Amino acid sequence: MTEHGGQVGFGAKNYNLAIYLANRPPLDDYPSRDHLTPLLPAELAHIVANTSNHWRKVFNVYAKFLFALEEPRVTAAGSWQAYRDQSLLQGHSAEALLFSPPDFTVKQTVHIVAGKTYAAELHNQGRIAELDWLDTHFAVNRSQRLVVCPYLDYRQLSNERIGRLVDIVRGLRAPRLASSATSRPAAKPEQPHAQ
Numbered sequence: 001m002t003e004h005g006g007q008v009g010f011g012a013k014n015y016n017l018a019i020y021l022a023n024r025p026p027l028d029d030y031p032s033r034d035h036l037t038p039l040l041p042a043e044l045a046h047i048v049a050n051t052s053n054h055w056r057k058v059f060n061v062y063a064k065f066l067f068a069l070e071e072p073r074v075t076a077a078g079s080w081q082a083y084r085d086q087s088l089l090q091g092h093s094a095e096a097l098l099f100s101p102p103d104f105t106v107k108q109t110v111h112i113v114a115g116k117t118y119a120a121e122l123h124n125q126g127r128i129a130e131l132d133w134l135d136t137h138f139a140v141n142r143s144q145r146l147v148v149c150p151y152l153d154y155r156q157l158s159n160e161r162i163g164r165l166v167d168i169v170r171g172l173r174a175p176r177l178a179s180s181a182t183s184r185p186a187a188k189p190e191q192p193h194a195q
Helices: 043-050 053-068 080-086 116-124 159-173
Strands: 009-011 017-020 095-098 110-114 139-141 146-149
Parallel strands (some): 017 095
């Protein structure tokens, strides 16, 4: 794997899957950090205990999604909760939660932008290319290995939608075996609303 330079957020230096958010935890030095750092073992619990319920939801939904991907390094933990508490966004993981725009220079990375509003901002800034809307919730750009999904929240990225996201990511990782999940006709997206 290749180390990702210039990225800002939490996670493994050699991540192969990244979720991008427009906001950061309003705690400690997180709002001003300018680099990628792995979370320390108790750091996730520290963030959750000292911020709003929002960050607990973000970490829970991220862990549920990773567990649903059924990768052995994640499922070995036994549950999404155990993976969240023991490994999520730590140095030995393979994921990142980033607050900087996507870096498309490393081709084996799958990039997931959480929220239509943030995706629209990135597109307007020229940071992401045109998107193929699969339905009102998901869009892809296959050449950039990019997915736009609902925000990491229980209502927006429900268990059913997590399953859909898993199918889309699997299709991007193995394009020659892409399932119908990534080849449905494009639908007109709903108007973005605040995330």
